[in-house]
Amino acid sequence: MGKPKVLIIDDEPLLVKSTCMALRISGLDARGAPDGLSGLKEAETWKPDIVLLDVMMPEMDGWQVLEQLQETPSLRNTPVVMFTAREYANGKQLARSHGAVDYVPKPFEPVSLIEVIRRYVSSTVPNPG
Amino acid sequence: MDVTFEQLGTFIDRLPVGVMVVEPPMDLKHVNERALELLGIGIDHLLTDGVDGAFSDNRFSSMVNEIASGGSDAAEVVVSIGGRSVQCSARAGEPADNGGRTVITVLQDVSRIRQLDQIEREFLSTILQQIRGPISGLHTAASVLLESLPDVSDDVRELLSLSYRETTHLNNLLGDLRDLFVADTGKAAEELEIEKMPVERVVLRAVHALRDSIESEPPLHERIYLSGETREVVYADFEKLKTTLQVIIRNALQYSPPDRPIEVRAVSLDDTVTIEIRDKGTGIRRESLSRIFTRFFREDNQINRSQRGSGLGLYIAHTWVELMNGSVSCESEVGCGTVFYVSLPRGEGRQ
Numbered sequence: 001m002g003k004p005k006v007l008i009i010d011d012e013p014l015l016v017k018s019t020c021m022a023l024r025i026s027g028l029d030a031r032g033a034p035d036g037l038s039g040l041k042e043a044e045t046w047k048p049d050i051v052l053l054d055v056m057m058p059e060m061d062g063w064q065v066l067e068q069l070q071e072t073p074s075l076r077n078t079p080v081v082m083f084t085a086r087e088y089a090n091g092k093q094l095a096r097s098h099g100a101v102d103y104v105p106k107p108f109e110p111v112s113l114i115e116v117i118r119r120y121v122s123s124t125v126p127n128p129g
Numbered sequence: 130m131d132v133t134f135e136q137l138g139t140f141i142d143r144l145p146v147g148v149m150v151v152e153p154p155m156d157l158k159h160v161n162e163r164a165l166e167l168l169g170i171g172i173d174h175l176l177t178d179g180v181d182g183a184f185s186d187n188r189f190s191s192m193v194n195e196i197a198s199g200g201s202d203a204a205e206v207v208v209s210i211g212g213r214s215v216q217c218s219a220r221a222g223e224p225a226d227n228g229g230r231t232v233i234t235v236l237q238d239v240s241r242i243r244q245l246d247q248i249e250r251e252f253l254s255t256i257l258q259q260i261r262g263p264i265s266g267l268h269t270a271a272s273v274l275l276e277s278l279p280d281v282s283d284d285v286r287e288l289l290s291l292s293y294r295e296t297t298h299l300n301n302l303l304g305d306l307r308d309l310f311v312a313d314t315g316k317a318a319e320e321l322e323i324e325k326m327p328v329e330r331v332v333l334r335a336v337h338a339l340r341d342s343i344e345s346e347p348p349l350h351e352r353i354y355l356s357g358e359t360r361e362v363v364y365a366d367f368e369k370l371k372t373t374l375q376v377i378i379r380n381a382l383q384y385s386p387p388d389r390p391i392e393v394r395a396v397s398l399d400d401t402v403t404i405e406i407r408d409k410g411t412g413i414r415r416e417s418l419s420r421i422f423t424r425f426f427r428e429d430n431q432i433n434r435s436q437r438g439s440g441l442g443l444y445i446a447h448t449w450v451e452l453m454n455g456s457v458s459c460e461s462e463v464g465c466g467t468v469f470y471v472s473l474p475r476g477e478g479r480q
Contacts, residue, residue, distance in 0.1 A: 014266030021273040056258070092322065105307065107265035107300040110272060 003029040004121045007048035009039030009065060010083060011057045015106075019052075022110035028117070036060030040068050043075055049121045052113075053100070055084035063098055070099055079120040083108075147215075147236030150222070153197040153229035155180050155190060167236045169211045184208055189217055196221050197229040207239060214240045253310055261303055268296035305441040309424065312448045321366045321452055325476040328395045328404060329359040331367060335374035343382060352387065353378065357394040361402045362476035369449045370473070373457070376442035377406045377469045384467070385410035403472040413461040421459060422447040 006028050010016050016032035023030035031046060033039035036057055043051060051069065055062035062082055069075045079101040095103035101120050104113060132140075138159075141148050147164030151157060157180055165172060168183045175183060181190050185208070192204045196219050205218045216239040222231035271293040275286075311317050332355060340349050363370075374393075381391045389409040396403045413421065417428045427440040443457075450457045454474050461467040 010262075012262040012266055014270060015262055016266075018266050018269035018273050021277070022269050025273065025276055092320070106261045107268060107303055109300070110269050 003027060004050070004117070005046065005048040006030045006050050006052060006117060006121075007039065007043055007046065008032045008052045009036065009042075009057075009062075010052075010054035011035055012054070019110065019113065023114070023117075026110075026114050028114075036062075036065040036068075039065060040072075043069060043078070044072065047074070048078060050117055051078055051080045052104075052117075053080055053082055055082055066098055066100055081116055081120070147234075149180070149234045149236065151180055151193055151197075151232045151234065152225040153194070153227070153232075155193065158231065164236050167210065167213070167215050167238060184210070192217070192219055193232045193234070196232045197225070199230060212240075213238050214243045250310065250314065253306065257303060257307055257310065264296060264299050264303060268293070268300050271296055305445060308445045309441055312445060317448055318452050321369065321449070323364050323366055323453065325362050325364055325478075326367055326370075327360055327362050327479070328402060329355065331365070331370050332359065332374060332393050332404070335371045335378060338371065339375055339379060339382075343379065345382065346387060349382075352382065353391045353393060355393050355395075357405075358397045358402070359393075359395045360479045361395055361397045362478055363402045363473040364476050365453050365455070365473050366449070370453070370471075373446035373450055373471060374404070374406070376446050377471070380443075381406055381408035381410065381467065381469075384408065384412075389466075397475055400475050401472050402475045403470050406469045406471070407466065408468075409466040412463040412465055412467055413459070414463055418459065418461055422457070 006023055008016050008019055008030065010032070011034055013034065016034065020030040020032050031042060031048070033042045037060060039051075039053070042048075053062045053065055057065075060068075062084070066080055066082070069078065069080060080099070081102045081104055082095040082098075082100045083104050083106055092103045095101075102116055104116055141159070142161045144161060144163060147167045148159070148161045149157070149164045150159040157175060160172065160175060165175070168175070170178075170183055180193075181187070184190070188206045189208060192206050195201050196204060199221075202221045203219065205216065207214055207216045209215070216237045217234050218237075219232050219234040222233045225231050271289055275289045275293055278285075278289075281289075308317075311320060336349060336353055343349065345352060378391065378393070385391060385408045392405070392407040394405045394407065396405065413428060417426075420426045421428070422443050424444040425440040426444075447457050450471060450473070456470075456472045458470045459467065460470075
């Protein structure tokens with residue numbers, strides 16, 4: 001079995017680039033997409049094991065991307081974790097009510113992000129500690 | 130200076146705040162112009178309909194009754210009257226003729242302050258939103274560069290280490306501000322996910338998380354030891370309890386010499402498990418002790434002057450633990466050390 005594949009959809013280029021590199025150093029395969037549309041295309045062709053998705057994006061926001069992912073039969077069962085900078089007090093419930101598995105508020109530590117990924121993809125993801 | 134009763138009455142009438150004196154059971158003894166203006170009614174109206182009639186709900190009369198009957202000496206409610214937020218601060222006065230006590234209430238228009246609070250919250254929310262993404266990115270970038278560039282000059286490494294340390298601080302500050310924001314908007318309870326967990330698991334995870342941000346010699350696991358009933362199970366939100374313990378243990382480490390161990394002890398009594406974090410450090414001054422759980426409080430001492438912190442950690446931790454139906458308290462003596470007590474509801478069974 002290959003490395004678990006993580007797709008990050010976020011319009012913050014520095015965050016995408018650095019998080020992808022941090023995940024790769026930790027033994028994961030990671031790719032980034034700068035907006036919802038290209039993220040959906042990437043998801044369909046690359047078939048990631050998990051998607052990390054930003055809520056606040058121009059054009060298509062994270063909730064719309066999430067809806068599209070759920071409507072695509074081959075991606076329906078891919079776990080999605082929402083990132084957001086907004087002050088959602090009930091972020092986790094909100095993410096779950098939309099069908100995402102979890103929610104990570106920004107700013108986050110790469111280590112805690114890997115912890116969250118481990119919860120939803122196979123046990124082959126390396127332990128951060 | 131001698132003042133006649135009439136002069137005093139005129140003086141009270143001209144005050145820029147509303148004044149209302151009530152005797153049990155809700156008999157109006159005195160009311161000034163400003164109070165009538167804030168209540169939006171005439172004196173005749175007030176006399177015929179009674180004081181109760183001026184308020185849309187019974188919070189004001191409950192407060193007055195409580196004070197009149199001796200249940201409390203002072204209280205405060207904010208009520209909405211004619212689109213204004215009116216703060217009513219009541220105090221107990223002289224014993225009344227027919228039993229009970231007179232109640233003096235000061236009424237103030239706090240709409241403007243409320244509006245400013247709202248603006249402050251929106252401002253904070255926007256700022257947090259705009260700077261969080263880039264800082265998160267810079268922080269991760271610095272950590273990736275440090276890990277993936279083994280052969281760089283000492284200068285470059287130092288530059289990267291400093292960038293990493295600075296962004297860690299900013300990241301923590303933003304995290305604290307976000308938690309403060311959530312706590313202040315009264316929504317922190319909605320965020321909690323209460324589950325059962327053994328004390329040991331959450332303590333070990335807190336210590337583990339601290340290893341990444343604190344350089345310590347001897348290593349942290351040699352400075353901190355667990356004792357007591359750590360296999361007991363508590364009801365709590367795992368992440369928030371972990372952060373609470375991190376804040377307290379981090380303080381203990383900062384204020385203790387490296388050769389003095391820090392004890393984390395679990396004690397179970399009836400329906401409660403208390404986690405005690407005990408250090409033999411510098412201690413907290415008596416005058417500061419009552420203020421350590423208030424927001425932005427930082428004791429002025431040599432250690433704090435050299436270490437950066439937001440002064441929010443304990444305030445937020447305290448808010449969370451109370452929402453988990455627990456409590457946090459602290460005992461300290463200068464020169465001897467400090468003990469923090471985090472009490473939580475006990476879950477049945479053990480690990």
